[in-house]
Amino acid sequence: xxxxxxxxxxxxxxxxxxxxxxxxxxxxxxxxxxxxxxxxxxxxxxxxxxxxxxxxxxxxxxxxxxxxxxxxxxxxxxxxxxxxxxxxxxxxxxxxxxxxxxxxxxxxxxxxxxxxxxxxxxxxxxxxxxxxxxxxxxxxx
Amino acid sequence: xxxxxxxxxxxxxxxxxxxxxxxxxxxxxxxxxxxxxxxxxxxxxxxxxxxxxxxxxxxxxxxxxxxxxxxxxxxxxxxxxxxxxxxxxxxxxxxxxxxxxxxxxxxxxxxxxxxxxxxxxxxxxxxxxxxxxxxxxxxxx
DNA sequence: TATTAAATAGGAATAGTTCTTATTTAAGAT
DNA sequence: ATCTTAAATAAGAACTATTCCTATTTAATA
Ligand SMILES: [Mn+2]
Ligand SMILES: [Mn+2]
Ligand SMILES: [Zn+2]
Ligand SMILES: [Zn+2]
Numbered sequence: 001x002x003x004x005x006x007x008x009x010x011x012x013x014x015x016x017x018x019x020x021x022x023x024x025x026x027x028x029x030x031x032x033x034x035x036x037x038x039x040x041x042x043x044x045x046x047x048x049x050x051x052x053x054x055x056x057x058x059x060x061x062x063x064x065x066x067x068x069x070x071x072x073x074x075x076x077x078x079x080x081x082x083x084x085x086x087x088x089x090x091x092x093x094x095x096x097x098x099x100x101x102x103x104x105x106x107x108x109x110x111x112x113x114x115x116x117x118x119x120x121x122x123x124x125x126x127x128x129x130x131x132x133x134x135x136x137x138x139x140x141x
Numbered sequence: 142x143x144x145x146x147x148x149x150x151x152x153x154x155x156x157x158x159x160x161x162x163x164x165x166x167x168x169x170x171x172x173x174x175x176x177x178x179x180x181x182x183x184x185x186x187x188x189x190x191x192x193x194x195x196x197x198x199x200x201x202x203x204x205x206x207x208x209x210x211x212x213x214x215x216x217x218x219x220x221x222x223x224x225x226x227x228x229x230x231x232x233x234x235x236x237x238x239x240x241x242x243x244x245x246x247x248x249x250x251x252x253x254x255x256x257x258x259x260x261x262x263x264x265x266x267x268x269x270x271x272x273x274x275x276x277x278x279x280x281x282x
Numbered sequence: 283t284a285t286t287a288a289a290t291a292g293g294a295a296t297a298g299t300t301c302t303t304a305t306t307t308a309a310g311a312t
Numbered sequence: 313a314t315c316t317t318a319a320a321t322a323a324g325a326a327c328t329a330t331t332c333c334t335a336t337t338t339a340a341t342a
Contacts, residue, residue, distance in 0.1 A: 016308055052322040057299060073272060075212035091264055107255060123232055126275040131214060134267040157339055193291045198330060
């Protein structure tokens with residue numbers, strides 16, 4: 001019962017369970033490629049044809065505030081969202097602007113250890129993410 | 142003769158030397174905090190009161206194309222620019238949105254070696270940047 | 283000094299996002 | 313089950329960063 005899963009997630013964050021929020025959660029759960037608000041809308045609209053675009057933005061903002069979703073740093077003019085909260089890094093494709101997840105616990109260990117030794121003066125680190133910039137091999141796109 | 146320096150930089154990139162471009166270069170050279178187009182305009186306007194904002198954007202775009210300037214990835218709605226081309230990473234302050242440079246050759250070595258061993262399948266790495274997220278100690282702000 | 287391709291000024295247009303407000307609704311209380 | 317009410321939503325206006333358009337100006341070269 002996956003619909004129920006989203007309801008519980010909302011309750012856990014002390015949010016009222018609405019069809020709009022449930023739909024956005026579902027979209028985020030299914031669109032794994034760091035979607036824009038617009039992509040989320042496209043997905044949500046299939047089952048909720050009357051949802052307002054402002055609601056999508058408002059919902060995403062709420063989710064970010066509650067820590068249910070993260071924004072992804074880009075150098076484009078559009079915001080992208082990430083529902084995966086486990087620590088991971090990102091592959092940025094320069095050609096296609098695709099952003100793919102990169103999980104690597106060994107690397108995380110190395111980074112943590114490195115910055116335990118080497119403190120940055122006047123800066124308290126909360127998180128470290130790698131931007132791995134390059135291109136996907138275009139054998140099959 | 143620093144004015145001349147900017148002129149040469151432009152010539153090196155096969156760009157016509159104009160007062161507007163020189164001024165934007167000078168602004169980028171002096172504003173070390175990854176300025177927005179608007180901050181650059183504020184700086185440039187002091188000596189070039191008639192410059193058009195569109196010219197600033199166009200100039201920055203040209204510089205990015207020529208590899209004289211990089212965009213900085215953020216999760217804000219405004220673009221920020223970086224005139225430092227030497228390999229470096231960024232400290233992102235969650236509170237103030239300040240972005241500060243972080244140079245660390247030892248860390249670069251570690252990363253390069255790590256990814257020489259551990260290739261990412263189907264992805265050709267061009268560059269790796271760390272997003273070091275946290276807060277600056279607010280002793281003096 | 284004349285030529286010309288390129289650059290700029292000025293302002294309109296666009297796009298992503300936020301804001302406003304009347305209406306609707308979820309959730310708790312009765 | 314119905315009532316109550318604070319919160320959420322729809323619809324569209326407003327806002328803001330950026331891009332686009334084009335008449336005019338200018339840098340570079342001859
Ligand atoms: Mn940089
Ligand atoms: Mn925008
Ligand atoms: Zn991700
Ligand atoms: Zn920098």
